[in-house]
Amino acid sequence: MTTRAPRIRVQRRPVHGVLLLDKPLGLSSNDALQKVKWLLRAEKAGHTGTLDPLATGVLPLCFGAATKFSALQLDAPKTYEAVALLGTTTSTGDAEGEVLQQRAVDPAQLTPERLAAVQAQFTGRIQQVPPMHSALKKDGRALYEYARAGVEIERPARDIEIFELNLALVGVDQARLAIKIVVKCSKGTYIRTLGEDIGAALGCGAHLSFLRRTDTGGLGVDRCITLQALEALDEDARLAHVQPVDALLAGHQAITLDEHEAGRFLSGLRRRGHGPDAPAVAVYGQQPRALLGVGHVRAGELIPDRLLSPLEIQQILLGVPTGANASPSKTQDTACEHAGTSKATP
Structure with a gap:
């Protein structure tokens, strides 16, 4: 009888920020997330929307405080490069599925004029029926579960927008x-x-043989690191690839508050006198500059939407995984002091 070696327990630590991963082929988004989370020994992590296992490219991975803003990337425009192999349709719409139909492809019919017409047909606001092999849910079950069981579910078309094609x-x-x-x-x-x-519009059918996401919300693949390259680095070098939390907030207008205003904002209070209306603002404290959270400005009033905790601010400013076991009351005092803010009442 063989005995297993004892499993080594990873000592987790607080990590705050965004790592831009160039997801490899064949790995699910969650598997990629768990691998990177293990490599960084991070306590809390999440991704910003799934990429199919057969897709590669930009996958922003959020850690610690950055997970509060991951939904911003879910809503962001995305850019893809893909190859659709003509003449063959499959059950999944990609190379992984069973072949459903094969048709001859006549190159003479694929003129530049016809391609331009199809390109125009699918540019702008269009409707699209989601595929059965997707994570959309029906009665609590993902559609791909029904598909694997051979069950076809009726799916209503949804409005989407193709900005460029x-x-x-x-x-x-x-x-x-x-x-x-x-x-x-x-x-x-x-x-x-x-x-x-x-x-289908070209009259011959097609399925994807290649898919790569090259940008999401302004985060391009040129800023990404591969999993293989990350694994080859030592621990400090891996952490150096974690970008600040506000890497997710490029589209936000920046507002910097003085000590007293920052303390009140961090307590969740609305503040007056902060300029014209703005749907998305990133709010910072002074000396040293520290991200406090995000909000919006309406009728001259700055309204908090998502806030970092004092502990998160403290850990980010110190740049080391400290304070994980500190008591909340003491931590809030320290964090507010480092952020150039103070606990305050209205």
């Missing part, structure tokens, strides 16, 4: 043709379905 005919080999797709789209867009719909 470029289609180009490419040769995969001597016998096969494909369409290269570059698309910038709204949330809720399924690129597999877009590839299928483009193939």
Whole structure:
């Protein structure tokens, strides 16, 4: 009888920020998240929307305080590069599914004019029927669970927006043709379905053979690190790839508050006299500059939406995983002091 070696328990620590991962092929978004969370020994983590296992590219991973703002990336426009192989449709809309139908592809019919017409057809506000192989839920179960059981669920079409679309005919080999797709789209867009719909519009059908996300909300793949490269680094170098929490807030207007105003805002109180209306603001304290949270300005009033905790602010300012076991009352005093704020009453 063989005995297993005892499992080594990882000592977790607070990590706050965003790591931009170039997700590898074949790995689910959650598996990628758990691997990076283990590599960083992070206490709390979440991702900003799933990428299919057969897709690669930008996957922002949020740690600690950054998880409070992950929903911002869910709503952000995204850019993809894809290849739709013409003439073959599959059960999943990609290369992983069973072949449903094969048709001959006539290159003479795929003129630049026809591609331009199809490109225009799928640009702007359109409706799209979500695929059965998706994580959308029906009666508490994901659609892909029904699909695996051979059950087809009726899905209403949803409004999406294609901001930019470029289609180009490419040769995969001597016998096969494909369409290269570059698309910038709204949330809720399924690129597999877009590839299928483009193939149907061209009269020959198609399925995706390649999918890569190159940008999400202004976070581009050129800023990402691969999982393999991250694994090769030592612990300090891995942490150096964690970007500040406000990397997620590029579209927010910055507002800096003085000591007394910052303390009140951090307590969740509305503040007056902060300029014209703004739907999204990132709020900072002074000396040293510290992110306090996000909010919006309406009728000259700054209204908090999501706030960092005093403990999170303290840990971010100190730059080390300290205070994890500190008592809340003592931590709040220390955090407010470091953020240039103080506990305050209205």
